[in-house]
Amino acid sequence: MSEVAEQLAAVEARIAAACRRACRERSEVGLIAVSKTFPAEAVAEAAAAGQTLFGESRWQEAEPKIGALPDTLRWHFIGGVQRNKVRKILPLFEAVHAIDSLRLAAYADQVASELGLKPKVFFQVNPAGEASKGGFEPDTLRRELEELLTLRSLEVQGLMVIPPDDDEPRRWFAGVRKLRDELAAASGHPLAGLSMGMSGDYEEAIEEGATLVRVGSAIFGRRAYRVDGELG
Numbered sequence: 371m372s373e374v375a376e377q378l379a380a381v382e383a384r385i386a387a388a389c390r391r392a393c394r395e396r397s398e399v400g401l402i403a404v405s406k407t408f409p410a411e412a413v414a415e416a417a418a419a420g421q422t423l424f425g426e427s428r429w430q431e432a433e434p435k436i437g438a439l440p441d442t443l444r445w446h447f448i449g450g451v452q453r454n455k456v457r458k459i460l461p462l463f464e465a466v467h468a469i470d471s472l473r474l475a476a477y478a479d480q481v482a483s484e485l486g487l488k489p490k491v492f493f494q495v496n497p498a499g500e501a502s503k504g505g506f507e508p509d510t511l512r513r514e515l516e517e518l519l520t521l522r523s524l525e526v527q528g529l530m531v532i533p534p535d536d537d538e539p540r541r542w543f544a545g546v547r548k549l550r551d552e553l554a555a556a557s558g559h560p561l562a563g564l565s566m567g568m569s570g571d572y573e574e575a576i577e578e579g580a581t582l583v584r585v586g587s588a589i590f591g592r593r594a595y596r597v598d599g600e601l602g
């Protein structure tokens with residue numbers, strides 16, 4: 371078994387255990403294998419071990435990688451979205467996780483409509499108001515959600531968060547789930563998707579209700595370089 375396959379199996383086992391602890395079905399939680407900075411060969415190893423869903427955070431890096439791999443794989447764009455890349459991102463990715471303003475959402479909706487696409491989207495929340503991260507502050511989302519939900523070419527999934535780098539990720543995950551429950555009740559839209567949890571905290575995220583975890587280094591190993599403007 372390849373190292374990637376072994377690490378993927380270990381992550382799978384931990385996901386299954388977290389689901390059992392939380393009395394959730396394994397099928398309620400999707401695993402995005404975050405392959406940013408890793409070559410297509412590493413993705414192919416994970417794919418050979420059964421993984422089909424992958425995450426990338428820069429279009430420039432993702433485009434040749436996706437092109438080099440079988441089109442049976444599915445891709446989510448998890449990085450910050452530059453407006454001038456929207457037209458390139460939407461055809462390659464079935465979901466975009468970091469929609470962080472009404473303006474960006476409206477633009478993505480317009481482009482999706484022009485291209486005849488209906489991308490899945492998550493609204494990124496910035497619960498601590500960190501200047502270094504994108505995302506809606508909770509009050510902005512409360513104010514703008516109704517308008518966001520009128521964007522007909524976006525298939526709104528729910529919320530996404532990258533919690534502050536402290537030792538209480540669980541508290542942030544629980545807070546985002548509460549915010550989701552509140553927004554769902556107020557809007558009548560289920561906002562069923564919760565994209566939260568990375569290599570260091572995906573088990574807590576699952577226990578707090580994550581429906582998609584974004585796991586990179588625990589599967590592919592340490593990244594050799596940082597992605598500009600992105601996490602590690």
Ligand SMILES: *Cc1c(COP(=O)(O)O)cnc(C)c1O
Pocket residue numbers: 404406427448449532567568569570584585586587588600601602
């Ligand atoms: C890089 C990245 C991840 C994966 O991080 P790991 O700690 O390697 O699991 C998850 N989410 C986002 C938004 C990222 O940029």
